[in-house]
Amino acid sequence: MRFYVGARADFDSDLLARLERYRHRVFIEKLGWNLRCETGLERDQFDRPDTVYVAALSGDAIVGAARLLPTTRPYLLGDVFPDLLAGQPLPAEPAVWELSRFCAVDFRGSGDSPLAQFSSSVAAALLDRALECASALGASVVVTVSPVGVERLLARNGFSGRRAAPPRVADGQLIAAYYIACTTRNTRTADDVPQHVLEEATA
Numbered sequence: 001m002r003f004y005v006g007a008r009a010d011f012d013s014d015l016l017a018r019l020e021r022y023r024h025r026v027f028i029e030k031l032g033w034n035l036r037c038e039t040g041l042e043r044d045q046f047d048r049p050d051t052v053y054v055a056a057l058s059g060d061a062i063v064g065a066a067r068l069l070p071t072t073r074p075y076l077l078g079d080v081f082p083d084l085l086a087g088q089p090l091p092a093e094p095a096v097w098e099l100s101r102f103c104a105v106d107f108r109g110s111g112d113s114p115l116a117q118f119s120s121s122v123a124a125a126l127l128d129r130a131l132e133c134a135s136a137l138g139a140s141v142v143v144t145v146s147p148v149g150v151e152r153l154l155a156r157n158g159f160s161g162r163r164a165a166p167p168r169v170a171d172g173q174l175i176a177a178y179y180i181a182c183t184t185r186n187t188r189t190a191d192d193v194p195q196h197v198l199e200e201a202t203a
Contacts, residue, residue: 001063001122003129004055011053017041019055022062026103033171046076046100052137054130056104056122064104064126068097068134071143076100077177081145084177086165097139099130099180102146118153127159127180135182142180147173154180 008016023042027033037043046069056064069075071091075098078090091098104123134142143164144150154161160181167176 001056001058001125003126004057005053005129005133007052008047008049011055015055018062019053019065022065023101023103025107026065026105027101030105031171031173046074048073052133054126054133056126056129058106058122061106061108063106063108064122065101066099066103066126066130067101068099068130068137068142070094070137071096071098077143077145081170081175081177084145084165084168084175088164091143094138095140097134097137097142099134099142099144102127102130102144102150118147118149123153124157127153127157131159131180131182139182141182144178144180145175146178147175150178154178159183 004011004015011019020041020043024037024040027042028035028037035042035044046067050070050073052068054064054066054068055062071078072094077084077098077100078092082090104120104126106120106122131142148163148167151161151163153159160183161178164177164179167174169175
């Protein structure tokens, strides 16, 4: 498995389109999220030039994806799900980035529920790499909106995370906001983050 990391401009048009088709298959076709988007492609207002993506590929197939957003600009939790913090202040600082559109579904397999992704080794490796990238971008913690099944992924793989507030149901799923520390299970550094992305994040 290999990872591609960077802003939109760092992904060639073919890989970016494949990434958006993959997200459509996971979030709209499989999970049934009620999202307005182009036919077959999933993107929203948070897919901006400064958005950082992590894509996991096995062979030519995308098997995982994640998105990182600075909380100093509009982000999913702050704009769409602020109630998940139950009145707590919304993060808005360089040391906190948001992790969103996290998924690790291999469509070449048996067609297991996307919720089973939280038990997969790909999900653990993808989260590891996403946290490394966030750390390289200046984050000490990421905040994320996720189905509560992510707690299994965190506990089984030694990640340090906590639920921010009680969960609620959205689109038929029990979801919550989580804080996850940018500590990883090994000592790698995110040396695959393009230099200009690092410079723009700290400018």
